[in-house]
Amino acid sequence: MARSFIPEPLATLPWRVLLALTLLVAFAAAVLYSAGGGAMYPYAGPHVMRFALFMLMAVAISYAPPELVRWAAYPLYGALIVLLVLVEALGHISGGGQRWLALGPLVLQPSELMKPAVVLVLASFYNTLPAGMVSNWRSLIPPALLIGVPMALVLLQPDLGTALAVAFVGAIVMYLAGLPVKWFLGAGAAGIIAAPLAYFFVLHDYQRERVTTFINPASDPLGTGYHITQSQIAIGSGGILGKGFGNGSQSHLAYLPEAHTDFVFATMAEEWGLIGGLFVLLVFGVVLRWGWNVARRSPDRFSCLLAGGMTATIFFYVAINMMMVMGLAPVVGIPLPFLSYGGSSMMTNMICVGSLMMVERWSRKIRSPGLS
């Protein structure tokens, strides 16, 4: 096989997935090039640079030994909680809430890092939880706190999208950890009851409007329904083959809001059509399938849950963003992995990819026949 001619560290990388991701980012660069008015700057160039940079970071992460990761789970989580509190205290106002923390030249968004951190800490918790305790309701209290505290802090910012993401990935890890299904059904039922209450008493006005317009976008086509309407016009007008590279009038003439970040999929679909959309879906399918395969092939419970949770994190981003741009979900500020312009989301997703590569490396090294 060709692998024998390639140095071992390179040969052990999941090339099929990395190739697919590189293609996707190259495609994203083309879309951002067009959205930037036919120029590498300000979007396309930095996007590719970041991908390269974070890819190195992901490869670095993949070499982390399991002991270190297990040991670091709680301290990392704790450090992020502290940073989140710092954001509350010091963070400056930007984009409707306090989310960024300026550390010298580095602009850090702790809530973004919180998603993989919650996966990590929950995987660590359920790894150490005795099997018999899983169905005990008392064992629910620590994970509830581990999820609830960052959620509350993120909601304070306020950032509903990230809070939902933390809750979702937390729930997925707990589900994969084998908690009784009836608990999830119960929580679901409680959620259905709580949703209207939250709608009326918890949500901000602008969030409430987003929900209302999601239910009926035509109610205010120039106001809050504008995003959804314009996004669907962009996707719909692209047709099967798209309007062609650089010809997207919706994005170029600024009808499409956030054309390079949250609604980058619509920007892409306008110029590349259904074909481009299916390509993006295909790449995500390849990545997520690889993620689940890594999880299933993992040697121990910790790496199983870690890999599963990371895959779920990527999935959450993809699913919510694409449902949003197609009018299947309310507008929440969640970017599309690897396509949306933005450092934080790229970092989070590359951490997830790096973690999956790491788990894959562990399973290749140990190759033990499981824990049973």
Next chain:
Amino acid sequence: MKQKFTASSLRQSFDRRTFVVGAIQGGIGLLLAARMGYIAVAENAKYAMESESNRVNLSLIPPRRGWILDRNGAPLASNKADFRVDIIPERLADKVGEVNALAGLLKFTPDKTQDLRDRLAQAARFQPVQVADGLDYDTFAAVSVRLPYMPGVIPQRGFSRYYPSGPSVGHLIGYVGAATKEEFDKEKNPLLVTPGFKLGKDGLEKQYEQTLRGIPGARRVEVTASGRIVRDLDTREDVQGQSIKLTIDAALQDYAARRIGLQSAAVVVIDCHDGGILAMTSMPCFDPNTFANGIGRIEWKMLNEDDHIPLLNKAVRGLYPPGSTVKPLASLALQIHGVSPDEKVNCPGGFQLGSRFFRCDARHGVLDMRGAIEHSCNTYFWTMVHRVGYDAIAPVAKELGLGQEFDLPGVNQRYGTIPDSAWKMRRYKQQWSEADGLNAVIGQGYVLVSPLQLAVMVSRIASGRNLVPSLLFGKPRQPGPTLPMSPEQFGVTRDGMFRVVNQSGTAAGSKLEIPGITMSGKTGTAQVVKLTSRGAVSEWKARDHSLFICFAPSEAPRYAMAVVVEHGGFGASAAAPIARDVMTCLFDPTKAWADLLAMEKTWGGTPAERMAAKYKAFAAQYGASAPTAASDAAVQAAMTQPATTEPAAATTGVITDVERGEGTQASPGPAETSPPPSARPGAQESSAQ
């Protein structure tokens, strides 16, 4: 059976559940693909259209309006290239700030700024509001570069309506203005709310709106979401409206209007060959050029406070007792009722009717019909109407055009009154009295006519044909049925009128000073109010109306004219000189214009210059404190309703002999009856010259 949780069962459950989650994810992936396919394929046409309507902004280009030309092709109304600024109120971000910024850029005076605020307050949201037009390039550029800070402000190049002779044609042609909400609701045409579009508001501009309008051009531009134009996609040129050509002679119209000078008067000139109206003017008038910009508060105050009533078209809507100008008509009526022109009547200074004595202007002695016209002897006509009855004269007056309405485009006429016994019974439920006839035959009492009717009358007397006045060039009206007078009978009347001007008649001072051309005419003086009320009204308003009808050349009449000068005094002193000069303008324009320019120097310039000076004075005095200008509807109302400021004159009392100022006799007349209520100038029966 209770589930046992062990490490191995958890691993199995993990495998099972990853499969479940993976399956759900796959399902969502398929759902997304299906949804995208639905949007992009099934609904592609709908969204492609919406995307296109986002991208492309279709804006109409107001069409250039058709010209209004005179008989020689000279423009009475044309268009001039123009830089203009409009506001779409709906799109203003900061109404107060932007208006102030614009006022600063355009160097508005406080009253103009306040006018703009008023227009904005009254406008519907989508309706463009004109800020200014006729800007110079620098000002236009100054506004244009600040556009990014002034959303809703639209500077554009276009064409605006231009009336070269301004006030001279105001009443005849009307004016244009931005469409009102009512006009838009009626027509539902998006062109009406296109910035810069004006439609006809009055006169011919309104009547021929659809002919003059033209077809709008269109510009398709690619615009960003914020409305910035990225590029022009394509442009369709507008099609200019059709022009209309009038029988009017632009130079004559302007001359007549300006010759009126400081008076309040109307002049109508008719071509005796085909009935075409050569000039029809009423002064003072508004300036249609400034009306197109919306009527400002200062202008409105000026127009309203002017006792010369500039908004009234006196040529067709002013009604006056014609006075002695109806005597030629009466002479024709008498002839066809068997009165020999050679029969002589002695004028002892008046006429005894029962117990009352109707006083003539003078002791004229023995006069035949020609002499009675020449000297304007009332006694002759009283004697004769006593014989034949006024009911024999009224039909002839109507045949000659008095009391008639004519089918003229864009001209809103009032037809006045030619009374007879049936009319009086219908109107007042009273018998016609002998005294009524005596008053009517000298153009007083119930008789009210417009200057246009007088002009038609004199054109028919001059030509001997039943001419119908027309305003559209090349489309003369067929004359009506042949008039029942013989050429000889016309000859007698014209002879009398010739002697009025060229022998020892009442207008001997107004002979044409052109070798070889003579003018025939007839003066008229109509008393307005009785003496006792003179203290209550201003000196000017108490004066008599001065009238003159004429035609020239006397032997082969070509032009017929009527001049009415409100409160001008004796017919010979105010109206006849104007008529003489306007007639001179037709035969020797060089001489006429030289005389006029000399006169205008003493009047303070042309009508436009005088209006500008007056505007300045008003603006300095009142500024923005003047009451707000009226709506379109109010302006229309002011134009079409007769002024009723003067009290209805009582009908009895001591009157003066207006021609010589010596009479003291109580006037006979329709005692205890009020005069016709439609009498605008509070007409009063009286003696006439």
